[in-house]
Amino acid sequence: MLKNTMFGGGANVTSISANDNLVIKGNNLIALHSLKKRYAGKIKMIFIDPPYNTGADSFEYNDSFSRSAWLTFIKNRIEIANELLSEEGVLLVQISFHEYPYLRILLDTILNSGSGKHIFDMNVLVRHPERALTADKPFNDVMEYTLIYSKSLSYEMPKQIIEKTADKYVYKVTVGEKPNEVRQLGGKKVEVYLPENIHIEKVEPSKNNLHRETVRGSIREKNSSGRYYVANLEPLIGEYPPLTLFKVPGIGDDVLDYRYFELPKEGNKNGAYYQGMPQSSNVTKKPYPNFIDFVKSYNSANREGVYSFRNGKKPEALLAKYIEIFTKKNDIVLDFFMGSATTQAVAMKMNRQFIGIEQMDYINTVSVPRLQKVMEGEQGGISKDVNWQGGGSFVYAELMEKNQGYLNDLQKADTIPELMSVYERMKENADIDFRLDLAEFEKEIGQFTNLDERRRELIRILDKNQLYYNYANIDDDNVRDLLSESDYHFNKSFYGGDGE
Structure with missing residues (x-):
């Protein structure tokens, strides 16, 4: 279920139209399932830039999964995302060498086993070969890879359209x-x-x-x-x-x-x-090469979009390249690892409809403010190339938290008293594992003097199936009382009066 939250002077809305741009804050797996009823078979292009699983833990996302956990994390999201693609739709996943071969096998297994197909992998030069970021690395990592898949076996890769000139007729x-x-x-x-x-x-x-x-x-x-x-x-x-x-x-x-x-x-x-x-x-008409040099664009990417987002921001020119190849005006573009909102900013400037999903709090300090600047006509990135003058709009909504709110508070707690304060609130309203004997649990939890151990135990007892409110319960008295009139009608509009 969604809450249509006012943001930065925006207004609550009671409905959403087929042409509205949409930004959702919350767990992207749950958000993707929320999109299914409304958008299945309608998305022309999905671009994602997930955590690369480098072991560096450089993002608020866990960037150091075990390989099997990371692949499962990706698999669950790709399977539902593929259902959102139109028959002429394409999926693009950008990745580094750390998981590239394993991701390729995973995507081949998921997407080639049905009606879709692997089109090709774009090799993207992102750093100059002579510029080493650190001298203690075993080699200079300068390439990234965009794996590109179609929804349909009959999909034909577009070609470059080059206007003929007389230059070589001499x-x-x-x-x-x-x-x-x-x-x-x-x-x-x-x-x-x-x-x-x-x-x-x-x-x-x-x-x-x-x-x-x-x-x-x-x-x-x-x-x-x-x-x-x-x-x-x-x-x-x-x-x-x-x-x-x-x-x-x-x-x-x-x-x-x-x-x-x-x-x-x-x-x-x-x-x-x-x-x-x-x-x-x-x-x-000429085929596209499977190599592009974006070193210059990557070098200036962090200066684009007004707001800094170090080591995680893609250049607008790269997204513009893909959007130009694979979509037309008014097509829907989805990015469910929204990050700094590069995909959404470029889509807006190129007159495409967009959907963005992000669960991290920087959505409120980087992602959405960047889109607001785009609407005001900011001139970074591709703005001058496309003669961007500003305009546009988007609907901002958040998944309505249930246990997720308590989970967030447990993860942020810095002391044991803070943890136990969250636990007291959990006992009042959270959905706790029904098999749990609270009296016995409270005897045992006191034995954990280490902050992280006690945190782990408190997270364990939360029912992970109840992280967010389900739309199917919207008319239950205890849920209805939590919703404003505008949120109630917004959900009815979004889900078409029938939830999953």
Whole structure:
């Protein structure tokens, strides 16, 4: 169940629309299940940057799980997150080398076993190879990895759309009035021009000129002109002088109705062909490489978004890259390890709808304030690139705590008297393990003089199935009394009047 809390001057709302951006504070596993009824099959892109499990314990999240505990932690969240993806949706998980191979196997097991598939892993250069952060490391760790999966087996990876320019069209080819020879080659009537009957000059770029392409590598097999050359003209090397031209009709998609092919010059083995600018489209589609250099962006990431978030903030340019590749305007983007809200800030600036989930208290000092600055028109990150002028809105809600509140207080207590004060409150309202004999427990708890040992025992007796209030109980008298009218109607709107 959710509480629609006023934040930073915002107003409580009594409903949520299909187009509202949403930020939720609370346990992300429970929050993901809360999203299922409303958003299942609707999310276009999920990007997460979970704890890397480095052993450094550099985040408020436990960053030093055992490997099995970390993998279980991830597995539980990925399984429900996958249900939220649309059929054309994609899941991206950023990770370091510490757990990369194990995460890849886990995600393959979860996502490839159904209808989804692994698309590729993006290798991200995040630090300069010559810049070591500390000299006592066994090697200089400069790469991170984004594992990318689709919801559907039929998903086709988008390609780069590159506008065609005339930059490489710099050749003019002039041949004599009559060919030196005409012959049939590959079912085509081909004119042959010997070198003394040819004039080729390099000029200023123009869409009316030709581009020279060498026939080598994949062009020999995957390009129709390359295949024609290999099959019909390459065998003629030695029969004709080097640089002989062959004018072949009915090939290519440029303004010409022919293409010039050239035998290699003396000492070279690769021939070439001259083509005009293609006419079928004003853009070229190219596959994305599986490597990107974001060193410069990472170096300045902590200065983005006004609020500092050392060692955990992704650059806006990186998220913009992924959002541009995998989504369109108004698509929904989800990040349930929200952190400093980079994903949400970029989504807002790029006119995508977003959902963010974060359980740590810095959501109130970093994440949400950053989004408020974005709405005011802050000019960091990608703002100038996308001409961001401000605007937008989001709904902020918190999972309604039950035992979670006591758990938080136990974890924050610095002394045994503070712990026992929390315990006294727990006896009044918390859900405690029903099998527990309180009288016996209180005899035993006094024997623990170590703060952490006593904390562990008090946490143990809390019912972990009752960390938050369940929407199914919203109309129970003891729950209804805890809710304001606006919260009651907000939950009815969010869950559609029917909870899980």
